[in-house]
Amino acid sequence: MPETSPPIFQRLTLIGLGLIGSSVARAARENGIAAEIVASDASETVCARVAELGIADRVEPDLIRAVEGADCVMLCAPVGVLADIAAVIAPHLAQGCILTDVGSTKLSVVRDVGPVVPEGVHFVPAHPLAGTEFSGPDAGFAELFQGRYCLVVPPAGTNADAVARIVALWQRMGATVEEMEPAHHDRVLAVTSHLPHLIAFTICGTADDLADETKEEVLRFAASGFRDFTRIAASDPVMWRDIFLNNREALLEMLARFTEDAQAMAKAIRWGDAAYIEDKVLRGRKIRRSLIEIKQA
Amino acid sequence: MPETSPPIFQRLTLIGLGLIGSSVARAARENGIAAEIVASDASETVCARVAELGIADRVEPDLIRAVEGADCVMLCAPVGVLADIAAVIAPHLAQGCILTDVGSTKLSVVRDVGPVVPEGVHFVPAHPLAGTEFSGPDAGFAELFQGRYCLVVPPAGTNADAVARIVALWQRMGATVEEMEPAHHDRVLAVTSHLPHLIAFTICGTADDLADETKEEVLRFAASGFRDFTRIAASDPVMWRDIFLNNREALLEMLARFTEDAQAMAKAIRWGDAAYIEDKVLRGRKIRRSLIEIKQA
Numbered sequence: 001m002p003e004t005s006p007p008i009f010q011r012l013t014l015i016g017l018g019l020i021g022s023s024v025a026r027a028a029r030e031n032g033i034a035a036e037i038v039a040s041d042a043s044e045t046v047c048a049r050v051a052e053l054g055i056a057d058r059v060e061p062d063l064i065r066a067v068e069g070a071d072c073v074m075l076c077a078p079v080g081v082l083a084d085i086a087a088v089i090a091p092h093l094a095q096g097c098i099l100t101d102v103g104s105t106k107l108s109v110v111r112d113v114g115p116v117v118p119e120g121v122h123f124v125p126a127h128p129l130a131g132t133e134f135s136g137p138d139a140g141f142a143e144l145f146q147g148r149y150c151l152v153v154p155p156a157g158t159n160a161d162a163v164a165r166i167v168a169l170w171q172r173m174g175a176t177v178e179e180m181e182p183a184h185h186d187r188v189l190a191v192t193s194h195l196p197h198l199i200a201f202t203i204c205g206t207a208d209d210l211a212d213e214t215k216e217e218v219l220r221f222a223a224s225g226f227r228d229f230t231r232i233a234a235s236d237p238v239m240w241r242d243i244f245l246n247n248r249e250a251l252l253e254m255l256a257r258f259t260e261d262a263q264a265m266a267k268a269i270r271w272g273d274a275a276y277i278e279d280k281v282l283r284g285r286k287i288r289r290s291l292i293e294i295k296q297a
Numbered sequence: 298m299p300e301t302s303p304p305i306f307q308r309l310t311l312i313g314l315g316l317i318g319s320s321v322a323r324a325a326r327e328n329g330i331a332a333e334i335v336a337s338d339a340s341e342t343v344c345a346r347v348a349e350l351g352i353a354d355r356v357e358p359d360l361i362r363a364v365e366g367a368d369c370v371m372l373c374a375p376v377g378v379l380a381d382i383a384a385v386i387a388p389h390l391a392q393g394c395i396l397t398d399v400g401s402t403k404l405s406v407v408r409d410v411g412p413v414v415p416e417g418v419h420f421v422p423a424h425p426l427a428g429t430e431f432s433g434p435d436a437g438f439a440e441l442f443q444g445r446y447c448l449v450v451p452p453a454g455t456n457a458d459a460v461a462r463i464v465a466l467w468q469r470m471g472a473t474v475e476e477m478e479p480a481h482h483d484r485v486l487a488v489t490s491h492l493p494h495l496i497a498f499t500i501c502g503t504a505d506d507l508a509d510e511t512k513e514e515v516l517r518f519a520a521s522g523f524r525d526f527t528r529i530a531a532s533d534p535v536m537w538r539d540i541f542l543n544n545r546e547a548l549l550e551m552l553a554r555f556t557e558d559a560q561a562m563a564k565a566i567r568w569g570d571a572a573y574i575e576d577k578v579l580r581g582r583k584i585r586r587s588l589i590e591i592k593q594a
């Protein structure tokens with residue numbers, strides 16, 4: 001363990017031990033982030049598996065006992081259940097405790113969790129932009145956040161020391177941290193992540209609805225482009241259902257913009273507008289090159 | 298050179314030395330497919346570069362001289378120019394010559410090239426499902442077709458020996474060959490390749506149209522999903538313009554199906570239909586798993 005700094009927290013409680021939560025458990029231990037790591041999950045199977053894996057110091061299925069005495073509680077469950085979890089744990093959070101999360105939608109978390117946070121508890125929502133197509137406690141790994149962004153969206157007036165400790169937590173796990181307004185976060189993520197996933201899920205369904213013979217061929221000849229779309233379509237269904245429902249406005253706006261653009265392309269194809277099509281393809285190429293230049297591709 | 302079979306052709310002429318044509322040149326030589334490889338391209342720069350690379354036995358910018366005496370002529374130019382090329386070369390093709398192509402749309406090739414093919418010349422359209430995001434003669438490589446499919450779509454009544462020789466050519470370069478009807482080919486490719494590319498180009502444009510600050514962030518946070526879409530958006534603009542215009546009916550139908558499905562998803566998100574969304578995400582995951590099972594992912 002090359003990290004010699006003292007732990008940031010005495011007791012870090014993780015609620016939800018899927019891909020992200022179990023990766024935080026591993027990375028927190030590897031980087032000496034907390035003196036004690038407590039894990040809690042609504043699923044008995046997940047709790048048992050986390051105990052077997054030994055990635056937490058203590059597994060505590062009971063939410064209230066899990067958060068008692070913690071100086072940091074991190075919600076790593078799907079965003080659709082955070083309101084319920086927050087209502088249960090709020091009265092039992094210690095004074096000075098930092099409550100944070102890793103949800104992919106931030107206005108909804110501020111809306112659902114913010115109101116129940118007691119006086120003397122610091123609420124610092126965050127979102128690490130990291131993941132794989134796999135899910136569950138076995139899918140996590142300590143290096144998941146290295147070189148990735150983590151967006152921190154503290155409400156106005158949040159205790160600066162609490163924000164600094166959450167920033168330190170993610171930096172020590174290898175992430176680059178940026179602060180952002182929740183509404184802006186949700187728009188940026190709508191176009192960079194939520195819309196691409198919506199499209200990927202949708203095109204899989206479109207292909208699945210084709211007549212049987214064609215469908216079998218869609219799978220066989222997927223390498224010609226379709227395959228790249230299915231990679232991100234393998235993600236966790238409950239997590240994505242909750243993201244779509246909790247970033248409704250921004251996602252529907254981005255889908256509407258995309259649909260207008262796709263219809264304009266359809267019209268150009270129908271009427272043989274070669275210059276329009278070529279221009280759009282060139283823009284795609286330009287964006288791809290920008291990504292390569294800033295080393296995001 | 299492990300291949301000890303005799304050459305399939307005495308003189309193979311390649312017209313268009315981009316990614317595919319230059320890969321065929323390299324693979325044909327490496328696998329002893331032709332006693333002589335002649336290369337022709339409309340671009341002087343490309344001709345000069347092919348000569349420098351030494352991947353053809355002879356570079357012949359003049360189309361007519363390039364095809365004279367060839368027993369196989371393979372059109373590797375964008376599908377939009379194949380009609381013009383075919384009209385120029387048709388009267389100069391040798392008796393018994395096999396005329397083939399590598400175009401991504403097949404009804405259009407049958408429509409554009411078929412009528413000018415002289416008596417005694419065999420027309421065997423084909424389409425190797427292979428490519429990268431790069432283009433030009435430097436981007437090609439001999440292994441491009443290994444383990445990939447090549448779809449051969451001979452019109453009814455085509456000379457069986459000519460078909461067998463084109464099949465042998467692709468097999469010797471490492472491809473798995475399947476025969477298909479042109480109309481069926483165009484529908485399968487519309488959904489596996491052309492629609493995914495149309496969507497990828499379009500979403501790049503949608504992102505590019507966002508206000509400047511968000512756009513910069515779209516690039517920085519692309520790893521959250523957007524990036525996977527841009528990979529296939531870097532392809533050659535003229536090639537894709539021509540594909541879209543030459544597979545209009547099938548592509549517009551698949552786009553219409555996809556748009557209906559995306560609108561149904563939008564409605565489910567607007568009205569909070571959690572079960573519908575979860576079901577669609579599960580289908581995406583199922584399709585991805587099918588690809589993994591048949592080793593196409």
